[in-house]
Amino acid sequence: MKILIDENMPYAEALFSDLGEVISKPGRTMTAEDLVDVDALMIRSVTKVNEALLAKANKLKFVGTATAGQDHVNDALLADRGIFFTAAPGCNKVGVAEYVLSSLMVLGQQQGFSLFDKTVGIIGAGNVGSYLAKCLDALGVRYLLNDPLKAEQGDPRSFHSIEELQAQCDVITTHTPITREGRYPTHHLVDEAFLAALKPGAILINAARGPVVDNQALKRALQASQIGEGKHLTAVLDVFEHEPQVDLDLLPLLAFATPHVAGYGLEGKARGTTMVYNSFCEFLGVDKQVEAASLLPTAPVPYVTLSGKWDEPTLFSLTQLVYDVRRDDGLFRREMCATQAGSPEMASAFDRMRKNYWDRREYSAITVAGEPHFGLESLADLGFTVEERP
Numbered sequence: 065m066k067i068l069i070d071e072n073m074p075y076a077e078a079l080f081s082d083l084g085e086v087i088s089k090p091g092r093t094m095t096a097e098d099l100v101d102v103d104a105l106m107i108r109s110v111t112k113v114n115e116a117l118l119a120k121a122n123k124l125k126f127v128g129t130a131t132a133g134q135d136h137v138n139d140a141l142l143a144d145r146g147i148f149f150t151a152a153p154g155c156n157k158v159g160v161a162e163y164v165l166s167s168l169m170v171l172g173q174q175q176g177f178s179l180f181d182k183t184v185g186i187i188g189a190g191n192v193g194s195y196l197a198k199c200l201d202a203l204g205v206r207y208l209l210n211d212p213l214k215a216e217q218g219d220p221r222s223f224h225s226i227e228e229l230q231a232q233c234d235v236i237t238t239h240t241p242i243t244r245e246g247r248y249p250t251h252h253l254v255d256e257a258f259l260a261a262l263k264p265g266a267i268l269i270n271a272a273r274g275p276v277v278d279n280q281a282l283k284r285a286l287q288a289s290q291i292g293e294g295k296h297l298t299a300v301l302d303v304f305e306h307e308p309q310v311d312l313d314l315l316p317l318l319a320f321a322t323p324h325v326a327g328y329g330l331e332g333k334a335r336g337t338t339m340v341y342n343s344f345c346e347f348l349g350v351d352k353q354v355e356a357a358s359l360l361p362t363a364p365v366p367y368v369t370l371s372g373k374w375d376e377p378t379l380f381s382l383t384q385l386v387y388d389v390r391r392d393d394g395l396f397r398r399e400m401c402a403t404q405a406g407s408p409e410m411a412s413a414f415d416r417m418r419k420n421y422w423d424r425r426e427y428s429a430i431t432v433a434g435e436p437h438f439g440l441e442s443l444a445d446l447g448f449t450v451e452e453r454p
């Protein structure tokens with residue numbers, strides 16, 4: 065059996081080699097030719113599964129994407145051809161939420177505000193949005209959810225309109241799929257009118273898909289902010305319209321910019337790979353299942369002892385010890401600015417940074433020890449592993 069995998073899928077080569085012959089290729093440039101005689105295809109978000117890719121897929125029975133988003137896969141086409149399809153919903157929700165928290169805490173330090181005083185608007189209350197809400201609950205930060213689809217499905221949480229978010233929220237963060245059809249399309253959900261309706265000084269974060277935000281409208285709004293006109297907006301983008309190409313006029317206007325790595329924790333990638341692997345084993349009727357946690361190394365700083373009840377600066381230190389968005393932002397700007405807009409070098413640099421991504425961890429990789437009254441419960445709710453000491 066031949067199994068073709070994206071080379072940017074940690075742990076996949078070792079796991080899938082147990083089941084067949086593994087061929088590993090860059091996901092973005094896979095072609096129809098690569099699928100000749102291939103039985104199973106394991107991908108990430110950069111491989112478009114469409115008619116063109118499947119043109120020579122004479123043996124393909126299984127496609128697995130180790131990602132939450134599925135917009136790169138024509139699932140109806142796979143169903144038509146009788147090819148089994150599986151994804152990894154929720155695999156990287158923790159990484160994305162921790163990306164948002166890092167961005168907000170660093171911005172708080174830079175701009176002189178406390179996250180605890182802010183109201184956060186979460187658009188899209190699925191796996192990522194709900195996990196972020198759980199983290200904000202742990203910290204006691206106010207938030208409003210917007211998700212008309214969940215509201216219509218009878219989800220018992222309290223949902224708010226976009227207008228309410230725009231009027232009340234200091235931060236708006238998008239966690240929807242990219243959709244162009246239906247009653248609630250998300251393509252350019254954040255457009256000129258959306259931006260114009262935000263509170264002055266608002267922060268916008270997009271770690272969903274690039275085209276959820278109209279990048280040209282955002283650029284105009286940020287340019288206006290810079291010359292003292294408009295709303296004084298701040299924007300953080302992990303995803304871009306037309307990536308792996310990046311608008312070099314937009315880049316300097318962003319507070320933080322990263323190459324689609326918000327969900328790139330090692331835990332999240334291991335979950336994505338194992339979810340697909342476990343599903344493939346079930347599909348084959350092979351009695352094997354792998355726990356993502358069993359694949360993970362110990363974190364560089366696995367244990368921290370608190371000397372007292374945590375406060376905001378301590379929370380900052382603890383969370384940034386795990387993930388500081390400035391690390392990715394700095395490298396990304398250097399890499400992008402060394403290339404020409406629209407060039408193949410820019411695309412290569414974008415993908416290289418993702419392929420060679422560092423071993424970023426999630427909060428759970430650190431055990432925080434302290435006395436029971438040090439506020440360990442909130443840290444546990446935020447995702448840290450905690451150890452109570454008498």
Ligand SMILES: NC(=O)C1=CN([C@@H]2O[C@H](COP(=O)(O)OP(=O)(O)OC[C@H]3O[C@@H](n4cnc5c(N)ncnc54)[C@H](O)[C@@H]3O)[C@@H](O)[C@H]2O)C=CC1
Binds near residue numbers: 157243
């Ligand atoms: N930057 C990154 O590294 C990552 C990006 N993503 C992106 O984030 C998206 C969300 O991820 P998950 O939460 O795991 O997906 P999910 O499918 O669990 O949740 C998406 C939510 O968005 C809601 N939604 C759809 N259209 C909406 C609209 N017009 N307005 C408000 N809400 C709407 C849905 O009802 C659903 O509850 C993914 O589809 C993917 O595109 C996901 C993981 C990592």
Ligand SMILES: O=C(O)C(=O)[C@H](O)COP(=O)(O)O
Binds near residue numbers: 108
């Ligand atoms: O899961 C998703 O959806 C994502 O956006 C991925 O985290 C992006 O990573 P790649 O699949 O492009 O490596």
